[in-house]
Structures are given as C-alpha cells and as structure tokens.
Amino acid sequence: MSVRPWMMGRPAAQGTAEHAAEAGGEFDMGELIMHHLADANELELPFVGALHLPTGWLLDAGPLGVIDLAPTKHVVLMGFAALLCVIFFLPLARTARKRREGKAPGGMGGAIEAVILYFRDEVVRRSIGHGADAYTPFILTLFFFVLSMNLLGLVPWGGSATGNLSVTAALAFCSFIVIEVSGMRGLGPRGYMRTIFFAPEGMSGLARAAMLMIFTPVELLGKLTKPFALTIRLFANMTAGHTLIFALGGLIFVFMNILAAAAGVAVASTLMGTAVMVLEVFVAFLQAYIFALLTSVFIGLIRHAH
Amino acid sequence: MKYWNDCARVAVLVLIAVPRPLLAAEEAEGGGAALFDVNLGLSLWTVVVFVLLLVVLGKFAWGPILEVAQTREQRIQSALDEAALMQAEATTLLEEHRAQLAQSRRQAQDIVNEGKAAGELVRKGIEEKARSEGQALIERAKREIDREKDVALDEIRQRSVDLALAATARLIREKLDPEKDRHLVVGYLDELSRQGEGQDGSAGT
Numbered sequence: 001m002s003v004r005p006w007m008m009g010r011p012a013a014q015g016t017a018e019h020a021a022e023a024g025g026e027f028d029m030g031e032l033i034m035h036h037l038a039d040a041n042e043l044e045l046p047f048v049g050a051l052h053l054p055t056g057w058l059l060d061a062g063p064l065g066v067i068d069l070a071p072t073k074h075v076v077l078m079g080f081a082a083l084l085c086v087i088f089f090l091p092l093a094r095t096a097r098k099r100r101e102g103k104a105p106g107g108m109g110g111a112i113e114a115v116i117l118y119f120r121d122e123v124v125r126r127s128i129g130h131g132a133d134a135y136t137p138f139i140l141t142l143f144f145f146v147l148s149m150n151l152l153g154l155v156p157w158g159g160s161a162t163g164n165l166s167v168t169a170a171l172a173f174c175s176f177i178v179i180e181v182s183g184m185r186g187l188g189p190r191g192y193m194r195t196i197f198f199a200p201e202g203m204s205g206l207a208r209a210a211m212l213m214i215f216t217p218v219e220l221l222g223k224l225t226k227p228f229a230l231t232i233r234l235f236a237n238m239t240a241g242h243t244l245i246f247a248l249g250g251l252i253f254v255f256m257n258i259l260a261a262a263a264g265v266a267v268a269s270t271l272m273g274t275a276v277m278v279l280e281v282f283v284a285f286l287q288a289y290i291f292a293l294l295t296s297v298f299i300g301l302i303r304h305a306h
Numbered sequence: 307m308k309y310w311n312d313c314a315r316v317a318v319l320v321l322i323a324v325p326r327p328l329l330a331a332e333e334a335e336g337g338g339a340a341l342f343d344v345n346l347g348l349s350l351w352t353v354v355v356f357v358l359l360l361v362v363l364g365k366f367a368w369g370p371i372l373e374v375a376q377t378r379e380q381r382i383q384s385a386l387d388e389a390a391l392m393q394a395e396a397t398t399l400l401e402e403h404r405a406q407l408a409q410s411r412r413q414a415q416d417i418v419n420e421g422k423a424a425g426e427l428v429r430k431g432i433e434e435k436a437r438s439e440g441q442a443l444i445e446r447a448k449r450e451i452d453r454e455k456d457v458a459l460d461e462i463r464q465r466s467v468d469l470a471l472a473a474t475a476r477l478i479r480e481k482l483d484p485e486k487d488r489h490l491v492v493g494y495l496d497e498l499s500r501q502g503e504g505q506d507g508s509a510g511t
Contacts, residue, residue, distance in 0.1 A: 037341060038341060039345065061346075065346075067347045068347040070347065075351045078351065078355050082355050086359070089363055089367035089368075090367055093368075093369075093371050096374045113371060116368070116375070136372060137368040138360060138364075140363070141360045141363050145359055164348065165341075166345045166348040166352070167348060167349070170348075170349035170350070170356070173349070174353060174356055
C-alpha cells in the first residue's frame with residue numbers, strides 16, 4: 001500500500017483502511033475523515049504510535065454543568081502551536097533588541113518585522129485609528145496563534161485545533177470581550193449603552209420608545225453575530241479543506257477493490273490532493289489574517305459607533 | 307441579588323440544554339456528532355492558552371520588536387526632518403550669498419561711478435582754474451601793455467614837442483616872437499594829439 005503524504009502518521013486511519021481492505025468489507029470514508037478532524041483522547045506520534053492522554057479531569061462548574069478539563073488531542077496541538085510561537089518569536093525579539101543600535105534590520109527578523117509592521121500600520125492603525133497601538137499585541141497574537149494552529153493541521157501527525165468549534169468559539173469569545181471592553185473604554189458608560197439601546201436623536205415619547213423596541217434587538221443581534229461569524233468562518237474553512245483532502249485520499253481506498261481503477265484514481269487524487277494542499281497553505285494564512293483583520297475592524301467599528 | 311443569580315442560572319441552563327438534543331440527534335446518525343460537539347473544557351483551555359500566549363508574547367516579543375521599530379522610525383524621521391531643515395538652511399544661505407554678491411557688485415559699480423564723477427569734477431575744476439588763470443594773465447599783460455603804451459606816447463609827445471620847438475626855433479629864430487610862436491606850436495600839437503587819441507580809440511577796439 002502506498003503511503004500518501006496526507007496519510008503519513010495516521011496508523012489508526014491506515015489500520016482502518018487495511019482492515020477494511022483485508023476483510024473485503026466496506027471502507028468507511030466518513031470514519032477516516034472524522035478521525036482526522038475530530039478531537040480525540042489519544043495523540044498519534046511518529047515511531048511511537050498512539051499515546052493515550054489522561055481522561056476524566058472533571059470539574060463541577062455549578063450551573064454550567066460538569067466540564068471535562070482533560071487535555072485532548074486539540075489541547076495538546078494548541079499548546080504546541082503556542083509553544084512554536086514562543087520558540088519562534090522570542091529569539092527574534094532578542095535579536096531585534098540586540099541590533100537596535102543604528103543597525104538596519106535583516107534576515108528572518110526583517111521579514112517577520114515587515115509582517116508585524118504591516119499588521120500595525122495597515123490592519124490595526126487603519127481600522128482602529130486613534131489609540132490603535134494598544135491593540136497591536138492582541139491582534140498580532142491572534143494572527144500568529146491561529147496561523148500556527150492552522151498550519152499544524154497540514155503537517156503529518158498534526159491536526160488543526162482551529163477545525164474545532166470549541167476552539168474557534170473560544171477565540172471569538174476572546175475577540176468579543178476585547179471588542180466590547182474597547183467599546184466601553186472608548187465610548188464611556190453612556191456611549192457604550194447607546195450601542196445597545198439606540199434611538200435616533202430628535203425623537204420623543206412614543207416614537208422613541210418604538211425605535212428602542214426595534215433597535216435594541218437588532219443591536220444585540222449585531223453584537224453577537226460578529227463573534228458567531230468569526231467562529232463559523234474559521235471552523236468551516238479549516239474543516240472544509242481537510243475534509244476535501246481526506247475525501248480525495250479516501251477515494252483510493254474506495255476503489256481498492258477494482259485494481260485497474262485504483263491506479264488511475266490514486267494518481268488523480270494524489271495530484272488533486274497536492275493541489276488542494278497548496279491551496280490549504282494559502283487558506284491557513286488567509287483565514288488567520290481574516291480573523292485578525294475582522295477583529296480589529298470590529299474594534300474600530302465599536303470605538304467609532306454612532 | 308438572588309434574583310439575578312437565578313436568572314443567570316436559567317439563562318445558562320437554556321443555552322446548554324438547547325444544543326444537547328440536537329447534538330444527541332446527530333450522534334445517533336454516526337460520526338457527524340463529533341464535528342459539532344462543543345467541549346467547554348477545550349474552550350476553557352483555548353482561552354487559557356491564548357491569554358498565556360498573549361502575555362508572554364506581548365511582554366517578550368511584540369513589546370521589544372515594536373519598540374525597536376518605533377525607535378528606528380523616530381530616528382529615520384528625525385534624520386529626514388534634520389535633512390529638510392538643513393536643506394532649507396542651505397537654500398536661505400545661498401539666497402543670502404546671492405543677494406550679498408549682487409549688492410557687492412552694485413556697490414562696486416557705485417564706487418566706480420562715484421570715482422568717475424569725482425574725477426570729472428576735479429578735471430572741470432582744474433580746467434576752470436587754468437582758464438581763469440590764463441584769462442587773468444592775459445588781462446594783466448594787456449594792462450601792462452596799455453600802461454607802457456601810454457608812457458611811450460607821453461614820451462613821444464614830449465620829445466616831438468621839444469624837437470619841433472628846436473627845429474622851428476632854429477629855422478625862424480630871428481623873425482618871430484618866441485612867446486607867440488610857442489603858443490602856436492603847442493596849440494597845433496594839442497590838436498594833433500587829440501586827433502591821435504581818436505585814432506588810438508578806434509584801433510584799441
């Protein structure tokens with residue numbers, strides 16, 4: 001059996017396929033895809049195989065019910081992504097600090113600095129305006145964290161935590177908190193309340209009450225739609241790309257029983273899979289960028305509301 | 307206070323309870339459930355990891371990198387400002403020098419003109435003086451000549467009287483009364499001299 005790049009390090013998946021092929025039974029493509037996309041309690045490592053993660057770290061959170069704090073595969077990958085960010089950026093920052101005395105930037109630091117300054121000037125300052133610099137670290141962290149999680153989904157033995165609704169929802173929640181807090185700080189208590197209970201100026205009495213009745217649900221919905229859109233966009237994009245790649249890979253096993261067709265399908269889906277993989281690299285950057293950009297746009301919007 | 311607590315509890319329960327049957331339904335269908343499964347623990351982990359990363363990177367990465375970039379930007383900006391300032395200064399200096407040069411040239415021209423004028427004046431003065439002195443010399447010479455001429459004429463008159471008297475006396479000494487003769491001759495000579503003066507006046511002009 002040939003090992004496709006996207007299949008490497010998936011002993012369980014291969015095992016499933018092998019079992020299916022050996023048994024002559026039906027190959028379950030859904031299971032193959034879900035195995036890659038879904039969270040799990042085990043970690044697949046090169047040369048070691050499956051590493052079982054601890055389970056049952058239950059926390060009784062009162063009305064929220066029981067929360068399972070056990071580190072799952074996505075928790076580990078997320079932590080690894082964060083660690084990668086730290087490993088990558090801390091030496092760069094040290095180099096930048098060292099060469100500050102009248103030296104031109106260069107090398108990797110120069111390239112990353114260009115990205116950082118692009119975010120500061122073109123994303124954060126442009127969409128937030130006055131007082132934007134305070135949000136630059138947040139937006140930068142958001143971008144690089146999401147990006148590294150996205151990219152981890154493309155490497156063997158990896159998986160993208162951003163293809164999990166719980167993760168994207170939590171990230172969008174962080175964005176939501178920052179957006180609303182920035183609104184409160186930028187507009188003051190009265191101004192902030194006007195972003196919820198909005199009635200046009202110059203109306204009085206009944207008309208005003210009617211407008212309040214109409215606008216308040218709209219404003220509230222508008223507030224909640226933004227993080228919801230962030231959540232779904234990132235999740236759907238990451239999930240869709242991975243699903244496509246695995247569907248293409250899975251086609252080979254679907255046609256396993258017809259040997260003549262299998263060869264042709266294998267070549268075609270390998271080529272297609274590679275092309276989609278290249279697209280996925282682009283999408284990984286694009287979605288991270290969109291998440292960061294939209295968050296800063298929302299911050300800018302609420303700070304200049306009405 | 308207790309009222310708000312109860313409200314919050316109800317709201318959270320509604321939020322939790324609504325998706326559960328949906329998820330359960332999907333679970334019944336098979337693998338689809340895991341995809342849309344919401345794991346609060348994972349969300350909590352995400353927030354924790356993200357906040358930790360934000361703190362660590364903010365303090366040790368973004369802070370220094372952005373600060374270095376900012377100081378460099380300021381340095382470049384100040385260098386540019388300085389260059390612009392220096393250029394403006396150089397331009398004004400050049401203008402100043404140009405103006406000074408023009409002024410110097412004008413001044414030099416003025417000096418030359420003044421010198422010329424002064425020279426002209428001096429020349430005219432000298433000429434005038436020379437002319438007047440010459441004139442004075444000529445006048446004096448004329449006066450001298452006139453005086454000499456008068457003296458000479460007087461002498462001639464005296465001599466001619468004496469000569470005429472002597473000649474006349476020698477010719478007609480015996481016949482004539484000397485006193486009467488003298489009177490006659492003097493009268494005649496006076497007449498002559500009157501005639502001579504009239505001629506002199508016409509010759510003098």
